[in-house]
Amino acid sequence: MVADAPNGNDITRTGFDPGAEWFAALHEEPNGIDSLTLQTHTSETAAVAEICGGFDNDPHRMLDILRQVQERYCWISPQAMRVIADLTGLTPIAVEGVASFYSFLSLSLRGRVTIRLCDDIIDRFSGLGAITEAFETGLGIKVGGTSANGAFSLEFTPCIGLCDQAPAAMVGDVVLTALTPQKASRIAEALKAGQSPEDLVSQRFGDLSPHERAERMVENNIRHAGAVLLGPVAADAGLRNGLDLSPPQIIDTVEASGLRGCGGAGFTTGRKWRMAATEQAERRFVICNADEGEPGTFKDRVLLTERPHLLIEGMTIAARAVGASQGIVYLRGEYVYLRDHIEAVLADRRARGLLGKAILGADGFDFDIRLQMGAGAYICGEEGALISSCEGLPGEPKTRPPYPVTRGYLGFPTVVNNAETFCHAARILDRGARWFSAMGCQGSHGTKLFSVSGDCLNPGIYELPYGQTVQELLEMAGAEDAAAVLVGGPSGTMIGRDTFHRRLCFDDLATGGAVVVFSHRRNILEIVEYYMSFFVHESCGYCTPCRVGNVFLQKAIGKFRDGKANPGDIDYLRDLSSTIIETSRCGLGMTSPNPILSTLENFPLVYSAMVKPTRDRIRDTFDIQSAIDGARKLARRRSHIFDRDFTE
Amino acid sequence: MTAFRFTIDGVEIDAREGQTIMEAADEAGIYIPRLCDHEGLRHQGSCRVCTVKAGGRSVSACTQPAAAGQEVENETPHLGKLRRDLVEMLFHEGNHLCPICEASGNCELQAMAYRLDMTAPTKFPYLEPCRALDASHPDIALDRNRCISCGRCIRASQDVDGKGVFGYVGRGIHRHVGLSAEDLAGTDAKLADFAISPEVCPVGCIIRKRVGFATPIGEREFDKGLIGHEIEERRHE
Ligand SMILES: Cc1cc2nc3c(=O)[nH]c(=O)nc-3n(C[C@H](O)[C@H](O)[C@H](O)COP(=O)(O)O)c2cc1C
Ligand code: SF4
Ligand code: FES
Numbered sequence: 042m043v044a045d046a047p048n049g050n051d052i053t054r055t056g057f058d059p060g061a062e063w064f065a066a067l068h069e070e071p072n073g074i075d076s077l078t079l080q081t082h083t084s085e086t087a088a089v090a091e092i093c094g095g096f097d098n099d100p101h102r103m104l105d106i107l108r109q110v111q112e113r114y115c116w117i118s119p120q121a122m123r124v125i126a127d128l129t130g131l132t133p134i135a136v137e138g139v140a141s142f143y144s145f146l147s148l149s150l151r152g153r154v155t156i157r158l159c160d161d162i163i164d165r166f167s168g169l170g171a172i173t174e175a176f177e178t179g180l181g182i183k184v185g186g187t188s189a190n191g192a193f194s195l196e197f198t199p200c201i202g203l204c205d206q207a208p209a210a211m212v213g214d215v216v217l218t219a220l221t222p223q224k225a226s227r228i229a230e231a232l233k234a235g236q237s238p239e240d241l242v243s244q245r246f247g248d249l250s251p252h253e254r255a256e257r258m259v260e261n262n263i264r265h266a267g268a269v270l271l272g273p274v275a276a277d278a279g280l281r282n283g284l285d286l287s288p289p290q291i292i293d294t295v296e297a298s299g300l301r302g303c304g305g306a307g308f309t310t311g312r313k314w315r316m317a318a319t320e321q322a323e324r325r326f327v328i329c330n331a332d333e334g335e336p337g338t339f340k341d342r343v344l345l346t347e348r349p350h351l352l353i354e355g356m357t358i359a360a361r362a363v364g365a366s367q368g369i370v371y372l373r374g375e376y377v378y379l380r381d382h383i384e385a386v387l388a389d390r391r392a393r394g395l396l397g398k399a400i401l402g403a404d405g406f407d408f409d410i411r412l413q414m415g416a417g418a419y420i421c422g423e424e425g426a427l428i429s430s431c432e433g434l435p436g437e438p439k440t441r442p443p444y445p446v447t448r449g450y451l452g453f454p455t456v457v458n459n460a461e462t463f464c465h466a467a468r469i470l471d472r473g474a475r476w477f478s479a480m481g482c483q484g485s486h487g488t489k490l491f492s493v494s495g496d497c498l499n500p501g502i503y504e505l506p507y508g509q510t511v512q513e514l515l516e517m518a519g520a521e522d523a524a525a526v527l528v529g530g531p532s533g534t535m536i537g538r539d540t541f542h543r544r545l546c547f548d549d550l551a552t553g554g555a556v557v558v559f560s561h562r563r564n565i566l567e568i569v570e571y572y573m574s575f576f577v578h579e580s581c582g583y584c585t586p587c588r589v590g591n592v593f594l595q596k597a598i599g600k601f602r603d604g605k606a607n608p609g610d611i612d613y614l615r616d617l618s619s620t621i622i623e624t625s626r627c628g629l630g631m632t633s634p635n636p637i638l639s640t641l642e643n644f645p646l647v648y649s650a651m652v653k654p655t656r657d658r659i660r661d662t663f664d665i666q667s668a669i670d671g672a673r674k675l676a677r678r679r680s681h682i683f684d685r686d687f688t689e
Numbered sequence: 690m691t692a693f694r695f696t697i698d699g700v701e702i703d704a705r706e707g708q709t710i711m712e713a714a715d716e717a718g719i720y721i722p723r724l725c726d727h728e729g730l731r732h733q734g735s736c737r738v739c740t741v742k743a744g745g746r747s748v749s750a751c752t753q754p755a756a757a758g759q760e761v762e763n764e765t766p767h768l769g770k771l772r773r774d775l776v777e778m779l780f781h782e783g784n785h786l787c788p789i790c791e792a793s794g795n796c797e798l799q800a801m802a803y804r805l806d807m808t809a810p811t812k813f814p815y816l817e818p819c820r821a822l823d824a825s826h827p828d829i830a831l832d833r834n835r836c837i838s839c840g841r842c843i844r845a846s847q848d849v850d851g852k853g854v855f856g857y858v859g860r861g862i863h864r865h866v867g868l869s870a871e872d873l874a875g876t877d878a879k880l881a882d883f884a885i886s887p888e889v890c891p892v893g894c895i896i897r898k899r900v901g902f903a904t905p906i907g908e909r910e911f912d913k914g915l916i917g918h919e920i921e922e923r924r925h926e
Binding site for chain 1: 732734735736737738740747749752753754770771774775778779781782812813814816817838847852853854855856857858859860861862863864867868869870
């Protein structure tokens with residue numbers, strides 16, 4: 042447990058909003074700091090209790106509770122954790138376990154506005170360095186810091202799903218894209234002058250509809266609309282057709298279409314639905330995975346912006362198919378700028394009888410959806426971790442078996458599908474299984490959204506039938522000098538020019554949709570090192586190989602980068618990677634060595650060029666200075682032998 | 690409950706519906722190495738030392754349900770190598786200086802290293818954490834530099850003692866066992882808790898004060914036999 046910060050002489054750390062309440066407290070209690078602290082405590086306790094009450098003190102809503110406390114007090118104080126624990130019936134350490142898991146929750150006081158610079162490799166290659174400097178200078182704080190008056194915090198955060206308009210940043214709950222150092226300075230100035238993050242988007246932010254706000258902040262960059270998702274779509278035609286079908290018939294249709302999950306693993310959707318439907322249970326759930334955390338992926342962002350009705354329609358159809366009455370859309374914390382938009386769509390559908398009791402007048406067809414915000418954790422895209430997160434737990438994957446279709450959310454059969462998968466399903470119900478399966482290729486039917494970013498002229502979304510070659514996609518995207526392409530994000534495969542003829546489909550290059558292009562100017566090892574640091578940052582830490590092994594891989598790549606690797610280190614990389622892959626508990630650890638393995642395979646020279654044989658079996662990597670540094674600190678003096686400047 | 694049979698390294702053993710591979714193996718007197726699993730505690734499946742091949746797939750034996758007719762591999766050179774890597778990772782993640790550790794000879798991590806023939810020089814870098822000792826409690830000390838994050842104390846305190854003294858906090862390499870108060874003295878931990886009993890912490894992280902070295906080195910649990918020998922003896926009975 043962190044130290045209980047509020048004490049008499051450190052009033053800046055009392056952890057409540059030094060806004061209106063601060064002054065109210067001051068005026069009510071003019072007798073000095075102690076009573077002020079007491080007052081703060083009481084008012085924080087009452088406010089936290091009210092937040093908990095808003096969620097019926099339900100421990101399963103822990104993430105929502107903590108998000109609100111964070112928003113209000115800019116941290117989760119030990120005091121707040123005790124109150125929450127009391128009211129939800131958990132131990133304080135269990136609450137801290139959740140609060141300390143998510144990047145967007147903080148156990149120390151943060152600024153009232155947090156600026157999160159997207160630190161993806163694409164942003165780094167697009168000038169993140171200069172932009173960081175501009176923010177640091179403008180705000181007078183370093184990355185990781187909080188300004189003295191408690192106004193701002195500045196942080197790095199992994200891919201926020203805006204690679205097609207990098208460099209990008211979250212400022213509070215809004216996002217700003219295509220940043221330049223000049224723009225960054227202006228933003229910092231405006232914020233310092235008291236403008237709200239929303240003002241930065243538009244002075245009339247409040248008058249805009251949620252959809253207009255999203256469009257104002259983020260370009261869709263739809264470069265190629267296909268027949269299924271991004272072309273014209275008839276509103277709720279699939280759902281209406283679904284009403285005329287029995288649940289098993291809906292499942293048959295989806296299965297016959299050949300639709301496979303678009304989140305990466307490619308499980309046959311119809312089969313998944315059937316498994317959930319046939320499991321004996323009192324309740325069932327449908328969850329939409331809109332966590333979209335794989336670096337380089339941003340297609341769900343576009344669907345959520347432009348096809349939210351289709352997405353909810355697909356979930357509603359799934360609910361009818363499996364007999365679920367409740368659903369959840371899990372929206373990653375980074376997409377908080379889309380929250381009001383999705384809430385508005387849900388409200389609109391409720392008002393029109395497309396959600397709620399007796400949908401479209403069909404007796405007994407009851408289904409409603411709640412939106413669950415994430416809070417900065419890539420692992421929550423893994424379906425078990427996503428369910429844990431919805432249950433108010435740290436985002437740790439669940440032991441499998443049982444699988445979610447048997448025992449998922451709250452222990453009930455649960456269908457978890459990617460946002461794109463639900464959209465496809467709705468269109469299949471509208472246009473028929475045959476129409477869908479005629480597109481694409483053997484084993485990979487229909488179309489797929491590809492998120493293309495990096496070194497190309499036209500980054501954005503391409504909806505294409507499965508089976509196109511990488512080369513074809515690169516040509517469309519204007520990526521003439523592509524030297525390396527990362528298909529499927531860091532957990533996918535990095536290929537080189539000689540294999541651009543490979544096909545984008547499940548039987549060749551399977552992908553959740555990320556296609557990241559790197560030109561010959563980029564340093565492959567820098568890219569690999571970045572992605573390993575991403576996995577180290579995002580590992581949940583539950584199992585040994587992923588928690589510890591990825592740190593070792595990252596360090597080993599660092600050795601290559603520093604020119605300190607031995608020939609044996611190439612085998613070491615392979616060997617360690619295979620242990621991690623084989624023993625990890627979930628898909629994160631099972632794929633995290635892929636950036637290394639696929640570049641070892643496809644760019645072997647990059648590694649061998651950096652290798653130096655050891656001289657006389659003396660390890661070049663041994664560095665006496667860093668080896669004795671710990672001892673120096675402990676002894677609080679310099680070394681008699683190794684520090685030339687040493688004097689008694 | 691339906692009974693069925695499956696094989697481990699070619700030996701047929703009995704199992705019942707609902708048993709994990711490890712539970713069935715234990716009953717049959719076949720030892721599968723483990724660190725985070727402990728009799729009487731909920732299965733966690735986090736250390737991965739119990740990795741076996743079941744029907745060709747690598748799974749954790751402590752969580753994987755046994756299945757009729759399945760062929761399980763346990764003691765193969767390949768699995769031995771994976772397990773050695775995992776144990777080595779745990780050694781390198783913390784600070785494990787056996788010669789000066791009170792737990793030496795009773796330590797499951799050390800014993801596992803012996804059992805798995807971790808005799809060659811290790812290859813991983815040392816992460817050398819620097820975690821503060823907690824000697825606040827009158828009867829118990831904590832040295833989390835030796836913690837291997839098995840979570841046995843967490844489950845013991847929560848599920849058996851009904852207390853919740855310990856819990857995981859943080860994520861990734863920063864994930865560690867935290868306390869429900871500022872220090873151990875501030876919690877309701879008692880020497881009599883199951884979580885504090887010698888069998889729960891597999892290493893020298895939870896230390897009972899004033900009993901250190903009562904049993905001399907050389908006469909300790911794993912000085913008498915390899916870890917797992919009690920289970921393997923069942924097979925010969
Ligand atoms: C580390 C990790 C991250 C994942 N992230 C996502 C994600 O952001 N979105 C997603 O739809 N699936 C993600 N998945 C896959 C999900 O576990 C799951 O397979 C998917 O949501 C199922 O939906 P689908 O069958 O429609 O693809 C991830 C898997 C892993 C292992
Ligand atoms: S593989 Fe990584 S992310 Fe998955 S459970 Fe293990 S530590 Fe967590
Ligand atoms: S004993 Fe099975 S994972 Fe630890």
